[in-house]
Amino acid sequence: MSIVGSTTEELLGQLASGDVSCVELTSAYLDQIAARDPEVQAFLRYDRDDALRQAERIDAKRQSGQPLGKLAGLPVAVKDNMCTKGQPTTCASRMLEDFVPPYDAHVVTRLKEADAVLMGRANLDEFAMGSSTENSAFQVTRNPHNAEFAPGGSSGGSAAAVGAGMTPLALGSDTGGSIRQPASFCGVVGMKPTYGRVSRYGLVAFASSLDQIGPLAGDVTGTARLLEVIAGHDARDSTCVDLPVPEYTQSLNEPLSGLTIGIAAEHFAEGLDPEVESTVRSALDVYTSLGATVKEISLPHSRYAVATYYVVAPCEASSNLARYDGVHYGFRAESFENMIDMYATTRGEGFGDEVKRRIMVGTYALSAGYYDAYYLKALKVRRLIREDFDRAFADVDVIASPVTPTPAFKIGSLVDDPLAMYLQDLYTLSANLAGIPGISIPAGTSSGGLPIGLQLLAPAFEEERLLRAARMFEQESE
Amino acid sequence: MHHTIVIGLETHVQLLTKSKLFCGCVNRFNPENPNTQTCPVCLGLPGSLPVMNREAFLLSVKTGLALNCDISQFTKWDRKQYYYPDLPKAYQISQYDLPFSHDGFLEAEVEGQGVKRVGIIRAHLEEDAGKNMHDETGGGRDSHVDLNRCGTPLLEIVTEPDLRSAAEAKAYLDELKLLLNYLGVSDCNMQEGSLRCDANINLHIHGDDGSKIATPIVEVKNLNSFRGVEQAIDYEANRQLEIYEETGRKLGDPGVHKETRGWDANRSVTFGQRSKEEASDYRYLPDPDLVPITLTADEIDEIRQALCEFPADRRRRFSEAFELSAYDVSVIVNQGAEFANYFETVAAECGDGKQAANWCTQDVQRELNERSVAIGEFPIGAVALGTLLAKVVANEITTKSAREVFAELLESEAIEPTAALAQIDQIIEERGLAIVSDTGELEGVVETVLAGNQKIADDFRSGKQGAIGPLIGQVMREVKGADAKVVRQMLIEKIGK
Amino acid sequence: MDRQQVEKTALLARLKLSESEVVKFTDQLTGLLDYVAILNEIDTDDVEPMAHAVEVSNVLRDDEPVASLARDDALSNAPKTDGVYFLVPPILTEG
Numbered sequence A: 001m002s003i004v005g006s007t008t009e010e011l012l013g014q015l016a017s018g019d020v021s022c023v024e025l026t027s028a029y030l031d032q033i034a035a036r037d038p039e040v041q042a043f044l045r046y047d048r049d050d051a052l053r054q055a056e057r058i059d060a061k062r063q064s065g066q067p068l069g070k071l072a073g074l075p076v077a078v079k080d081n082m083c084t085k086g087q088p089t090t091c092a093s094r095m096l097e098d099f100v101p102p103y104d105a106h107v108v109t110r111l112k113e114a115d116a117v118l119m120g121r122a123n124l125d126e127f128a129m130g131s132s133t134e135n136s137a138f139q140v141t142r143n144p145h146n147a148e149f150a151p152g153g154s155s156g157g158s159a160a161a162v163g164a165g166m167t168p169l170a171l172g173s174d175t176g177g178s179i180r181q182p183a184s185f186c187g188v189v190g191m192k193p194t195y196g197r198v199s200r201y202g203l204v205a206f207a208s209s210l211d212q213i214g215p216l217a218g219d220v221t222g223t224a225r226l227l228e229v230i231a232g233h234d235a236r237d238s239t240c241v242d243l244p245v246p247e248y249t250q251s252l253n254e255p256l257s258g259l260t261i262g263i264a265a266e267h268f269a270e271g272l273d274p275e276v277e278s279t280v281r282s283a284l285d286v287y288t289s290l291g292a293t294v295k296e297i298s299l300p301h302s303r304y305a306v307a308t309y310y311v312v313a314p315c316e317a318s319s320n321l322a323r324y325d326g327v328h329y330g331f332r333a334e335s336f337e338n339m340i341d342m343y344a345t346t347r348g349e350g351f352g353d354e355v356k357r358r359i360m361v362g363t364y365a366l367s368a369g370y371y372d373a374y375y376l377k378a379l380k381v382r383r384l385i386r387e388d389f390d391r392a393f394a395d396v397d398v399i400a401s402p403v404t405p406t407p408a409f410k411i412g413s414l415v416d417d418p419l420a421m422y423l424q425d426l427y428t429l430s431a432n433l434a435g436i437p438g439i440s441i442p443a444g445t446s447s448g449g450l451p452i453g454l455q456l457l458a459p460a461f462e463e464e465r466l467l468r469a470a471r472m473f474e475q476e477s478e
Numbered sequence B: 001m002h003h004t005i006v007i008g009l010e011t012h013v014q015l016l017t018k019s020k021l022f023c024g025c026v027n028r029f030n031p032e033n034p035n036t037q038t039c040p041v042c043l044g045l046p047g048s049l050p051v052m053n054r055e056a057f058l059l060s061v062k063t064g065l066a067l068n069c070d071i072s073q074f075t076k077w078d079r080k081q082y083y084y085p086d087l088p089k090a091y092q093i094s095q096y097d098l099p100f101s102h103d104g105f106l107e108a109e110v111e112g113q114g115v116k117r118v119g120i121i122r123a124h125l126e127e128d129a130g131k132n133m134h135d136e137t138g139g140g141r142d143s144h145v146d147l148n149r150c151g152t153p154l155l156e157i158v159t160e161p162d163l164r165s166a167a168e169a170k171a172y173l174d175e176l177k178l179l180l181n182y183l184g185v186s187d188c189n190m191q192e193g194s195l196r197c198d199a200n201i202n203l204h205i206h207g208d209d210g211s212k213i214a215t216p217i218v219e220v221k222n223l224n225s226f227r228g229v230e231q232a233i234d235y236e237a238n239r240q241l242e243i244y245e246e247t248g249r250k251l252g253d254p255g256v257h258k259e260t261r262g263w264d265a266n267r268s269v270t271f272g273q274r275s276k277e278e279a280s281d282y283r284y285l286p287d288p289d290l291v292p293i294t295l296t297a298d299e300i301d302e303i304r305q306a307l308c309e310f311p312a313d314r315r316r317r318f319s320e321a322f323e324l325s326a327y328d329v330s331v332i333v334n335q336g337a338e339f340a341n342y343f344e345t346v347a348a349e350c351g352d353g354k355q356a357a358n359w360c361t362q363d364v365q366r367e368l369n370e371r372s373v374a375i376g377e378f379p380i381g382a383v384a385l386g387t388l389l390a391k392v393v394a395n396e397i398t399t400k401s402a403r404e405v406f407a408e409l410l411e412s413e414a415i416e417p418t419a420a421l422a423q424i425d426q427i428i429e430e431r432g433l434a435i436v437s438d439t440g441e442l443e444g445v446v447e448t449v450l451a452g453n454q455k456i457a458d459d460f461r462s463g464k465q466g467a468i469g470p471l472i473g474q475v476m477r478e479v480k481g482a483d484a485k486v487v488r489q490m491l492i493e494k495i496g497k
Numbered sequence C: 001m002d003r004q005q006v007e008k009t010a011l012l013a014r015l016k017l018s019e020s021e022v023v024k025f026t027d028q029l030t031g032l033l034d035y036v037a038i039l040n041e042i043d044t045d046d047v048e049p050m051a052h053a054v055e056v057s058n059v060l061r062d063d064e065p066v067a068s069l070a071r072d073d074a075l076s077n078a079p080k081t082d083g084v085y086f087l088v089p090p091i092l093t094e095g
């Protein structure tokens, strides 16, 4: 049985039975990276020797009969905006090209404790700002299904790595759809947990009230397994909620009886690609055939989500990214006239276009005289968007929708039109504004051979429900 | 025409916590070892997150209550954004529109003027920045940044513009410092920067026709001594008056903004600071990394109940309980809580407030000054001193003898409390300081002295009252510790016979 | 948003922009702000702002010191240091 292409559960079975060692398994994925990544460009860095050393340690641990973690021997790629002690964490930015954190992000600690093999660092849009992974300062990642197309973003490296079989698991971060949209484009499963479900400690902030780390995998079970490892309370993140973490993998295969799925007319409005629409509609038919009820709901403020998001996120980003000034860490410009000029030149040279654009928007919206009109207004509409969901979830268990208006777009086709790029996130970013969990699962393929995903949303902290609902569909389409 | 000085003070107080406001780094003044008290959080490293220190918040609420403020049941944290090398996140976590406390007051005794009530607009909690050190030689070398102080909890206390003179400002600051001392929330060490002041100053100029004009407001920054505050106020009053007389510029005129000035302690002048181009645009936003704090009325009450006695209450209580003058009480209470506690124990132990006050404010204070130490490091414990003074009160030893014992106790330094008590008895014994008032013991000596001084006895009989002094002296030289009153009585009786 | 506002905002944000960036951003930011103006369609007078995605409160830690980083680690990413301090170009002080 081949290693690459197996599910995480199959791999764990082979490792447990001794059919395959962790070193063999890791080598197989490293070989796949060597074969595929020159084209896909998903990894910013990976270190063959380091990965194999980790694998050897895990094999030795297994041989000596020591207890092993939940991911024992499984490779995981990590988006390059989560700090790893002693290894560069660049956020795909020139600004942090040489930044080596003296500490591990909480999720990295969890991965190590779970005996995962850290495979390498996945490419992203600079500071996670973008929907195509074209905004990386270092390389453009390509869609593993067709190299002319974008993998989505900002977790494009993570999604492409899983999609190209270069790793069974990856971590991404999702601020407005940055896990779900690339998962959809690359034909993998990707989940944004409830805000507060996974500690953000060590995740380099883009928009703190929206950012959430989540899992990507080839299937729902792998996604559930990785979430089980990273979820849970961490006292170092004040916004990380202290609630018990269910064993998602245990309940996963139990179908939800009497499932009610909500669909909102607002999610099927103009601009939606017909192939995407028909894919989502046939997914709903699958659910109906499984005994689920589909019910119309209304999310009246969803049409304001993009505008709300593109005020809230840049405002927070302008503040979060102010620290990159060339004083305490990161890039410093070589020539400048004085202190202020050092700041401005450093930031002018260190940041790419999209980051600058968002810093500008956020700075402007927070500046004297504009705060109420933009930022405060957006925070109020944000509450209305959340209340839409609260009302909807009083009637339905989950909400189904497209992930994106279209399948993957061509590399270069949207870079000069920021607003068009922002509208990519139309269906995903409400979940970030409301703080609720969302998952993207493969649901079909376009006539052009590109994957199309289905998005499911659930109320806050109902990841278990979301995963079981996703698994119902996955099981049926197997 | 005459004018009034109008002053509002903003005071930044470092709180006495063990760790910093948002991280576990130790909260300690340590300029000798720069950049050794930092972590990812206070360095503002990418990915790090703040978590609020419970004790810092509690100390803040206590102070707010002591300043008679309303405590908010909902409070939140905001980012105040500006660029400076000692501020690694490029924003300070502070409180903007919903501070934890507001609308209070503090009453301070102004010399020769009575009690002044100073309104408190608000007190809020925020983090301190690190420290920049510039090349003072003008050699243009790089500035140095030490982040040890970065993230230290700071309480900012803002008064209404209620103060009208340097003396009032000084009185307010003295009382505030004392209150913070009693609460135990800050050491208020100004040399180490744990209490720093900004003063907003302008003038109200009253014309003879009843008109009133306000001069532009000047904020004098970073005053790090009370003396500096007083001098800066007086300096600004003169400067602003001169400028007004020259230019007639007043508050509200087009183009008139609040001016920020620095204080040069060496030359005792304020100086204009280059106004940063966008100085006032701090782009506050609620900090998404921190969550709000809510308090119920019961919880606020609970904190209130557990508060210590404030200086003002203690003054009142002392003057009633120990029958002391307002002056004596102030001298004691104003030395700080530890000193006042010391006094109270001495007074209780010896049963005589006046006696205790005299000793504490004179003998003890003199010694503290000489040693330049605080009462906590004084070698004679309050119980020991009280026990010693009780003997004076009970007429077992003379005040003079007590001073001898006191001096010897000081010599022996830092002795155990119980050992001190034994030592007091031992010194009295060894030096024979116990007062002898037993007439039987004195009888013989009195008679011998009288026999040898018939002339003096005759003088006394014939009405020279003063003549008896030397006789008493002689007896007392013979019997160390003889009770002078008893001796005098015996002599008078015997001469009269 | 006009050119002057873009320049003022860039100064506030400490971003040195090239001439072509100023032109491009003036255009793009204007477009975005025009789009954002649809928020004004909604009456939000009685709506509480929502700054956090999950609204919890009272997260506090005990006042317990923990070990700090060694100085070398604290300075390890600094663009310029003398091994003791972070170094920055002279900050102009006046007096």
Ligand SMILES: [Mg+2]
Residues within 6 Å of the ligand: B094, B126, B156
């Ligand atoms: Mg302040």
Ligand SMILES: [Zn+2]
Residues within 6 Å of the ligand: B020, B023, B024, B025, B037, B038, B039, B040, B041, B042, B043, B151
């Ligand atoms: Zn720290």
